[in-house]
Amino acid sequence: MKVFNTLSRQKEEFVPLQEGKVSMYVCGPTVYNLIHIGNARPMIIFDTARRYMEHKGYEVNYVSNFTDVDDKIIKKANEEGVDPSVISERYIAECRKDMEALNVKEATTHPKATQEIDGMIEMIQTLIDKGHAYVAQDGTVYYRTRSFQGYGKLSHKNLDDLRSGGRSLLVSGEDQKQDPLDFVLWKPKKEGEPYWESPWCDGRPGWHIECSVMSKKYLGDQIDIHAGGEDLIFPHHENEIAQSEAANDKEFAKYWLHNGFLNIDNKKMSKSAGNFFTVRDISEKYDLQVLRFFMLSAHYRSPLNFSADLMEAAKNGLDRIVTSVSNLNYLMDKVQDTGMSAQEKALTEEAQVFIKKFDEAMDDDFNTADAVSAIFELVKFANTHVTEQSGKAFIQAMKDEIVMLSDICGLIVEKKEEILDTEIEALIQERQEARKAKNFARADEIRDTLAAQGIILEDTREGVKWKRA
Ligand code: AMP
Ligand code: ZN
Secondary structure, three states: OEEEEOOOOEEEEOOOOEOOEEEEEEOOOEOOOOOEHHHHHHHHHHHHHHHHHHHOOOEEEEEEOEEOOOHHHHHHHHHHOOOHHHHHHHHHHHHHHHHHHOOOOOOOEOOEHHHOHHHHHHHHHHHHHOOOEEEOOOOOEEEOHHHOOOOOOOOOOOHHHHHHOHHHHOOOOHHHOOOOOOEEEEEEOOOOOOOEOOOOOOEEEOOHHHHHHHHHHHHOOOEEEEEEEHHHHHHHHHHHHHHHHHHHOOOOEEEEEEEOOEEEOOEOOEOOOOEOOEHHHHHHHOOHHHHHHHHHOOOOOOOEEEOHHHHHHHHHHHHHHHHHHHHHHHHHHHOOOOOOOHHHHHHHHHHHHHHHHHHHHHHEOOOHHHHHHHHHHHHHHHHHHOOOOOOHHHHHHHHHHHHHHHHHOOOOOOOOOOOOHHHHHHHHHHHHHHHHOOOHHHHHHHHHHHHHOOEEEEEEOOEEEEEEO
8 A cells, every 4th residue: 555645745655663553643623613624625535544444454543633722712712701612512512423424433532632731731841851842931832943853844844944934933922932933832821711730831732732742642652644634734744743753752653644625616715705615514405425425536635626516426426326236235135046147256256356446546545536436337337237137146246345345435325224114113112111111221222222213202191202303
């Protein structure tokens, strides 16, 4: 498997630090609003990379953070007159709903910045002790950028160019910085802001330190893959490298993967310009599987344009796969189980070529666009060769292949069997009996089972009523 490494600007053979295992950190969203479709791109893309590596047999330890302390969260909390945690918890819950609808797997760990302050203080102290950071008069702690030899290696910038173009790097407290390139690790509290005690002042961490600390805590000093959108290369990931490598004396991440940006109608996504969609907006018009399919239709490093037409095309593309699987299921119920004929065996063998194509595409820096084309070819092959005269085993084999490849992409192409009315009623009856027998655990379990199928129960005077959600 080859991956494009932003560090070397080349495709490199992927060799994990530990055989059979992958440690992966993906920078997550700042939770002050519903996530937008741009935020969904790294989620979907790196979830697909994870699924593919798991399919190849790797055990993937996947960590993705929620940035739950930040200026925008604090601003919104002050506007609503609530604690910032009310805002962040609300949008973490909403983000999780969107992730579920996009079929993005739960990370192994989803740490939150506010839960990791002790670790941040510890790493900042290590950086101060090693001479890589210093405390200004007001208690702000700065990273001494020039003290880190490798600064600029990820973004391929050189320090002197940065300095000459560095006016914008002079932010508040600039007069206390020893060098305009230095960046904040810890800043003093301001009126109306949450703060934590620290050896330097009551305050809160800068943004970059959280990822260095969470990555170290949950994955170790060295990790295989660090990923996020390309806007994070500089300064966020460059600063993470400076912090982690100076603190741990080890190379931080072996492979740095960055997704290209998503634009809308060929323009930068912008709330004020009115071209901006949340994932929730899209869910009003489409099943979010369509959005997932849309994201996979391009290579993750390319810029991706979002438009109504392209979404329609994605819907049609996904429908082709779903319809094929549904037809195969229909035929499977109809035909006899007569075993596979010699001709069907040969066809099944022939269809392996699509799996090979799929794997080759994914092995080539997760080329999901070509991988999806391989699924289409397989669908076409199945549609051509499966007829009402086909044997059950052959139809099953075709269906299993389509579902397996779709599944690696996180695409749900097979509708779940609906629970029958008679089954619902039998379960409701059993629940009533369990309640009478005071077996509330079983009664609750039945309610949950039905809820998972989208069946809502209502206890009325006339007995239990139910409806589909
Ligand atoms: P943020 O909440 O802005 O820190 O973003 C969370 C993740 O979404 C980061 O990996 C960003 O790089 C990524 N991201 C934000 N906007 C876009 C976009 N328009 N296209 C692709 N990725 C984006
Ligand atoms: Zn990060």
